[in-house]
Amino acid sequence: MEKIVIAGAGITGLSVGYHLRGLDFLMIEKENEPGGLARSKKVGDFYLDYGGHFIHGKDSYFIEFLKSLFGESLKKWERKACILKNGKLIPYPFQANLSLLPFNEKFECVKDFIESSFKRKKRASNFKDWLEINFGDGICKSFLFPYNSKFWIYPLESLSYEWCEWGIPIPQWTDVLRSALGETIKGLGYNPVIYYPEGGIGEFPLKIMESFKERIVFGREIKGIDLKRKVLILEDGEGIEFEILISTIPLLELIKSIKNPPSSIIKASSGLRFISTIVANAIIKGKDFENIDWIYIPEKWTPFYRTGFYPGRKGNQIPVFSEISILPNSKIEEEKIYLELFALLRKLNLIEKKEDIEYFEIIKIPYAYVIFDSYRRKNLPRILSFLERNSIISTGRYGSWDYLSMEKSFLLGKEVAERVKGKLHENLKKQKI
Numbered sequence: 001m002e003k004i005v006i007a008g009a010g011i012t013g014l015s016v017g018y019h020l021r022g023l024d025f026l027m028i029e030k031e032n033e034p035g036g037l038a039r040s041k042k043v044g045d046f047y048l049d050y051g052g053h054f055i056h057g058k059d060s061y062f063i064e065f066l067k068s069l070f071g072e073s074l075k076k077w078e079r080k081a082c083i084l085k086n087g088k089l090i091p092y093p094f095q096a097n098l099s100l101l102p103f104n105e106k107f108e109c110v111k112d113f114i115e116s117s118f119k120r121k122k123r124a125s126n127f128k129d130w131l132e133i134n135f136g137d138g139i140c141k142s143f144l145f146p147y148n149s150k151f152w153i154y155p156l157e158s159l160s161y162e163w164c165e166w167g168i169p170i171p172q173w174t175d176v177l178r179s180a181l182g183e184t185i186k187g188l189g190y191n192p193v194i195y196y197p198e199g200g201i202g203e204f205p206l207k208i209m210e211s212f213k214e215r216i217v218f219g220r221e222i223k224g225i226d227l228k229r230k231v232l233i234l235e236d237g238e239g240i241e242f243e244i245l246i247s248t249i250p251l252l253e254l255i256k257s258i259k260n261p262p263s264s265i266i267k268a269s270s271g272l273r274f275i276s277t278i279v280a281n282a283i284i285k286g287k288d289f290e291n292i293d294w295i296y297i298p299e300k301w302t303p304f305y306r307t308g309f310y311p312g313r314k315g316n317q318i319p320v321f322s323e324i325s326i327l328p329n330s331k332i333e334e335e336k337i338y339l340e341l342f343a344l345l346r347k348l349n350l351i352e353k354k355e356d357i358e359y360f361e362i363i364k365i366p367y368a369y370v371i372f373d374s375y376r377r378k379n380l381p382r383i384l385s386f387l388e389r390n391s392i393i394s395t396g397r398y399g400s401w402d403y404l405s406m407e408k409s410f411l412l413g414k415e416v417a418e419r420v421k422g423k424l425h426e427n428l429k430k431q432k433i
């Protein structure tokens, strides 16, 4: 029997493990708990996550799986997100909720959207171009350009748009017109309905691992990989042999850990870009916007691109998350972020004074969003196929260097497990012949 090792117990690794349950495998996780980015920290009576982590999904297998894990205890509701613009909260998505804009801006948005949707579509050459072609100048200038520039940091012309179709909803021109005339267009976007477990998002990975938890070793970090000997080296020097390695370690870290990788692979990975996220978690004493889950902030007066509310408000105590995009090696000044957070929450009239922030912490997510560009498109397949030739399946949001939700990570884990089972089956057949 081949030795299967799964590196990482985030949603993808756990899904691989769940779909391989019953087989012999080992899962190695560097942290002392499962979940990766989908973890929660209990602070008093509240659960704080690694930024807003709400489950959404359309795949029936995934939804049934969620129900089987949580039964009736999983909360489900219609997402309510907004955009803060000129002091007003405009329902998300912006492009389908234009009625609150000043007349001229609204007119430009509708006119340009309709014009662009009737023009013969040319193929977009980059992300900025894709936005202009699909939404027209008005909506781009009013929201999509400022928000995406703040979020992605890199110039929008330098990005590509493979990920956009599921992430950025394109309404019908009739919906845009209706919205400008005052109708609220519901159900657009990739997450119109969201689910959230009692006890924070961290409950999700804890439940997935239930049926195979004895196969996971926690608190062990993979530091090196010897491809020739097919051995993983842990931080204390212990070696672990593998026949198949399924890795959810961020791709750049995986390449760094390989002993003497070919120079072509070092070169191919050298230009892969990504951005980091700073999450400022807080528990505040104040008021909130009833039923709003989160608010996008395209404006420049604050570094935060989004602020929102974790479920589980208790009276006037509210758990809040706020997120900032940064370049990977940027210096983080905690005090400055605290003051920026105070300014943001006060401007939103959620709190009045600093003492209303009862708890504050900063979490840095080093690998948060990978950058889609022509470099990635050209070099990623080379890197992944080099790894596959060496019996490593690099998968998950950061292993496959992709933009994946928890649903997609879970489904990818299932797909990988099925591939591995197919491979084992083939090998068994060959041995019998």
Ligand SMILES: Cc1cc2nc3c(=O)[nH]c(=O)nc-3n(C[C@H](O)[C@H](O)[C@H](O)COP(=O)(O)OP(=O)(O)OC[C@H]3O[C@@H](n4cnc5c(N)ncnc54)[C@H](O)[C@@H]3O)c2cc1C
Binding pocket: 007, 008, 009, 010, 011, 012, 013, 028, 029, 030, 031, 034, 035, 036, 037, 038, 050, 051, 052, 053, 054, 055, 056, 220, 221, 222, 223, 248, 249, 250, 253, 277, 323, 365, 367, 368, 369, 395, 396, 397, 398, 399, 404, 405, 406, 407, 409
């Ligand atoms: C700010 C933010 C907000 C998000 N919000 C949402 C949301 O609302 N809804 C949604 O569906 N998705 C959301 N996502 C995406 C979601 O977090 C991911 O899709 C999912 O968690 C990815 O899981 P993964 O297992 O692929 O990766 P990870 O969670 O990164 O898991 C990788 C695991 O590998 C471990 N590991 C790494 N290196 C080593 C090593 N050397 N040795 C051993 N173990 C190692 C890590 O500790 C980790 O446990 C969000 C992401 C971000 C960044």
